[in-house]
Amino acid sequence: MDVRPRVIAALAAHLRDLDLAEEAYAAALEACLCLKDAPSDPPAWIFVVAKRKAIDLIRRSRSEARAYELASASQAEDDPMADILELPDPIPDERLRLIFICCHPSLAPEARVALALKTICGLPVGQIARLFLISEQSMYQRITRAKTKVREAGIPFELPARRHWGDRLGAVLLTLELLYTVAYQDSAAEYDGDLAIEADRLATMVAELCPDEPEALGLAALIALARSRENARLDTFGAMIPLSRQDTSKWDMSAIARARCLLDSAAQLGSPGPCQIMALIQLTHARRAFDIKTDWPAILKLYDALMLLRPSPVVQLNRAIAVAEVEGAASALAELQQIPKERLENARPYHVALSHLYSRMGDNQAAADALDAALLLDPPRAERLLLERRRIELS
Amino acid sequence: MQYMLLINEDESAYAGENGSQLMEATLAGHMKLIEELVASGREWSGNRLKDASTATTIRYKDGQGSVHDGPFAETHEELGGYYIVDAKDLDDAIEWARKIPMPGNGGVEIRPVWPEEE
Incomplete structure (x- = not known):
């Protein structure tokens, strides 16, 4: 199981800094991989070591005062190895709380969900960019700006009072919805x-x-x-x-x-x-x-x-698939062709749907071309197997 | 952390028919807010500014400044005053900012003040 999201969330809640949590996690993971014997409970080990790495990182970069504050908070002044040997409490599960924090209304609406997916859910930036149909570069900038604002504007790391949930719920739900979409x-x-289990649990x-x-x-x-x-x-x-x-x-x-x-x-x-x-x-x-x-x-x-x-183009695409079942493939194809092409060119389901419609209309060449386009878009294994099988049937 | 709350409001609201009543109500709102700030024991400061018609702006082009009549931003809402409050975090600052009376159109911009130690 991927421990990263859970550990990052716990670290971010503890450190109150999303960037620092990711850096400290990376440093601790590296240390973990250098060990001769793997620790018995790697997530807990990484969590504890990352907390200390964070203090080093802060000392090296800027504020001594902040490092001192954290050092005393993590109660490890005496023996630096003590809490590694006897691992303390289980890692708190902070993910839902942090999703609410990433969805703070003072962040740009288009950045909230992306920030939550990246930092708390551990999705790669490229994947998030594809979900929003924008370039990876723009998504990276969007997330970086949001992280900076969380830190510099003093967005609190506490779960907001219930009366403020309404402001954030829309973005929280969208985060979980996209998490489910990715799964x-x-x-x-x-x-x-x-x-999938995580999206289900949080929802x-x-x-x-x-x-x-x-x-x-x-x-x-x-x-x-x-x-x-x-x-x-x-x-x-x-x-x-x-x-x-x-x-x-x-x-x-x-x-x-x-x-x-x-x-x-x-x-x-x-x-x-x-x-x-x-x-x-x-x-x-x-x-x-x-x-x-x-x-x-x-x-x-x-x-x-x-x-x-x-x-959205994606809804339009799915609607066209329903149209094919009710009114026939030709009407569905006409629907699909109305969607601005540049919005969907890199969306695999678009090419898969096109292929499906062409083949129902008897145009096997066009169906095969569309499948080739879909296969170029790097489908996951299960889908690739299905598409390759269809491709053979068409030729 | 200290936050500056910049009050941008439409001054013309106070020039209309019920302008002076409106102004009285707004000032009373500020007095109430100030009482709350004092009662909370936190550090704060703040000032009301004279009308934007009294503003003078030095505009710079390539580092060369020249003095002009009027406020910097030419919008319907003018900077009319500010508070600087010591707040726990952004949510706390937002709570304080919401208490600033704003009878018509406008906005309150909330900006963290650059901390002294950095």
């Missing part, structure tokens, strides 16, 4: 199981903390539905199985039931939003387990609603 968009296999926690926020309930439902299919997404060769071909008997019915309850509670609050609609789309797919076939007209209507509430 699942690249579907199966190299889909990150830890990340469930937010839903419990904010039971009157319909979107929080919607997001928890959305993630529960995605997780309900975890056992059905891969074939024996490790290739991804598209949703429409999954064996519904492998779906987790209790997770689906849980999502339904969450969505019922959300609906009673009477304020629809994008997360609830996305969850309803997934719930409609889940009903194939009972109804045998998928209610595509219902799904198309939900995508229409989503386009009103939160239009």
Whole structure:
């Protein structure tokens, strides 16, 4: 399991400095890799050593006063090795708290979520840039600016008072939603199981903390539905199985039931939003387990609603896939061609959808070309296996 | 950490029909805020500035300055006063800034003051 996000979050909360937490983590990890015998509990070891590395880093760079303050806080003045030998408390789980902090309204809206994903969830900058459809360079600058502001403007490292949560909840939910997207968009296999569990855990926690926020309930439902299919997404060769071909008997019915309850509670609050609609789309797919076939007209209507509430090229793309099922491939292709191409050229699902539509219209050459374009965009293993298989079928 | 709260507001609000009443209410709001600041025991300072029509700006081009009539920023909202308060963190500073009376349009900019030891 990737320990980085959890340790970084604990360090950031302790050090009150996001950059310093990352530097100290890197220094401690290096020290850990130099050890002859691996420590019995590497995350705890790294956490303890990183706290000390942070003090060194501060001494070397700037403020003696701050280093002293931290040194006395980490109660290690006497024997520098003492707390490494007998590891103290378990590493506190600070991730949710830090996500709230990264979502402070004084940060630029477009930076909040990116900062949370980078620092707290440990996603690489390149991946975050792709989620926002901007260049890695711009995303890097955005995150750097936000980190500097957190430090220089004195954004507090405490969970804000409840009355201020409203200001931040939107960004918090978006962070968790993107975390889920990263865990699942690249579907199966190299889909990150830890990340999926983590997104589920955090979203469930937010839903419990904010039971009157319909979107929080919607997001928890959305993630529960995605997780309900975890056992059905891969074939024996490790290739991804598209949703429409999954064996519904492998779906987790209790997770689906849980999502339904969450969505019922959300609906009673009477304020629809994008997360609830996305969850309803997934719930409609889940009903194939009972109804045998998928209610595509219902799904198309939900995508229409989503386009009103939160239009984006990605939603448009998914809507086009529903259009193909209801009105046929030609209408869907016309829809796809309306999306500004430069927004989607680097998005694999776009090329996969194009290929699907061309092949349904009998244009195997165009379908193969589109698949080649998708394969060039570095799909994770499970998806690559599926796409390569389709590519062979086409030639 | 010390924060400067820069009050930018639309002066014309005070020139209208109920202008003088509005001004009285705003000043009363400031007095209340000052009482709270004093009661909190923290370090603070602050001043009201005269109207932007009294402002003079030295504008520089390539390091050469020349004196001009008027405020630096030509906007509808003019810098009308400021506070410097000692606050725990940005959230604390925001809480104080929200107490600044602002009957019409405008904004309060919150800027950390460069600490002395750095």
